[in-house]
Amino acid sequence: MRSRKGFVITLDAIVALSFMLLSLYFIQAMSFNPTAMKGTQLKQFSLDALSVLEKSGSLGKAITGNTTAARDILLYSPEPYCMQLSIVAMNGSSVATIDKPGCMGAQTEVQISHGAFRFNGILYSTTLRSWFREEVNE
Amino acid sequence: MAGLVMISLLIMLFILEWNYIAIRWDSSESYRELLGAGLFSADALFTTPGEPPGWERMANITTANISALGLVNGRNELVNAKLDALYSLNQTNESYDFVRTKLGIPGYNIHLMIKSLNGEALLYEFGRPSSLNNSVVVDRIVLLNATPARAKVEVWR
Numbered sequence: 001m002r003s004r005k006g007f008v009i010t011l012d013a014i015v016a017l018s019f020m021l022l023s024l025y026f027i028q029a030m031s032f033n034p035t036a037m038k039g040t041q042l043k044q045f046s047l048d049a050l051s052v053l054e055k056s057g058s059l060g061k062a063i064t065g066n067t068t069a070a071r072d073i074l075l076y077s078p079e080p081y082c083m084q085l086s087i088v089a090m091n092g093s094s095v096a097t098i099d100k101p102g103c104m105g106a107q108t109e110v111q112i113s114h115g116a117f118r119f120n121g122i123l124y125s126t127t128l129r130s131w132f133r134e135e136v137n138e
Numbered sequence: 139m140a141g142l143v144m145i146s147l148l149i150m151l152f153i154l155e156w157n158y159i160a161i162r163w164d165s166s167e168s169y170r171e172l173l174g175a176g177l178f179s180a181d182a183l184f185t186t187p188g189e190p191p192g193w194e195r196m197a198n199i200t201t202a203n204i205s206a207l208g209l210v211n212g213r214n215e216l217v218n219a220k221l222d223a224l225y226s227l228n229q230t231n232e233s234y235d236f237v238r239t240k241l242g243i244p245g246y247n248i249h250l251m252i253k254s255l256n257g258e259a260l261l262y263e264f265g266r267p268s269s270l271n272n273s274v275v276v277d278r279i280v281l282l283n284a285t286p287a288r289a290k291v292e293v294w295r
């Protein structure tokens with residue numbers, strides 16, 4: 001009878017400790033999540049890119065069909081960043097869509113930045129979609 | 139006997155796990171603070187002109203007459219005179235400390251690099267690089283002399 005009681009108490013202790021250990025593993029898994037601040041970094045960079053695209057005249061060139069300068073700005077963004085720039089005229093017609101090379105595949109946690117600029121008297125809106133390459137989020 | 143061994147093993151695992159969490163928590167908090175300092179200083183440098191906006195024209199740059207430093211006039215548009223003024227503050231420990239304080243990161247070291255868009259040519263450098271792998275680098279894109287360029291702000295303790 002006494003040995004049975006001892007066994008139950010031991011089993012109880014083992015179960016309790018296992019639960020505590022399990023909860024510690026959960027805490028550990030949740031305690032380190034740098035994604036939020038990395039997202040802020042990506043957002044800041046996207047706003048920079050939109051501003052530089054406009055002020056360097058790259059957007060105007062893209063409207064006339066020369067997308068090289070705009071493509072270079074996207075191309076030389078940090079390696080983990082993926083970007084897609086769309087330029088739309090105010091009547092809704094798409095003027096240009098430029099993708100950073102090598103950024104095909106799933107787009108998760110996409111940040112969207114908008115801008116507007118005037119070129120030859122016509123107002124255009126720009127949308128820059130940015131996200132991390134897949135392997136960074138894994 | 140088996141129960142005792144099992145409980146001892148679990149307690150040992152518990153202690154190890156607790157210790158690991160404490161270390162990881164501490165390092166993640168340090169990383170967050172470091173990244174926050176990097177983001178903050180990069181934003182101050184590349185989106186604000188400083189306070190007063192014409193701080194680079196002051197004959198005597200001191201804590202008393204300048205409250206914040208910035209390198210642009212419009213967002214991302216670097217001003218050569220501001221870059222030169224910042225560079226002149228790299229000469230002594232006191233002026234370097236002054237820059238760190240006015241960027242709002244007094245407890246951190248800073249290293250700023252501006253490179254050509256493809257990263258091949260170094261166009262400007264300020265501050266002290268970290269020799270160890272203990273820094274955070276914030277990438278920005280700027281306009282230097284109306285040409286797109288890459289800026290890297292490295293912050294470390």
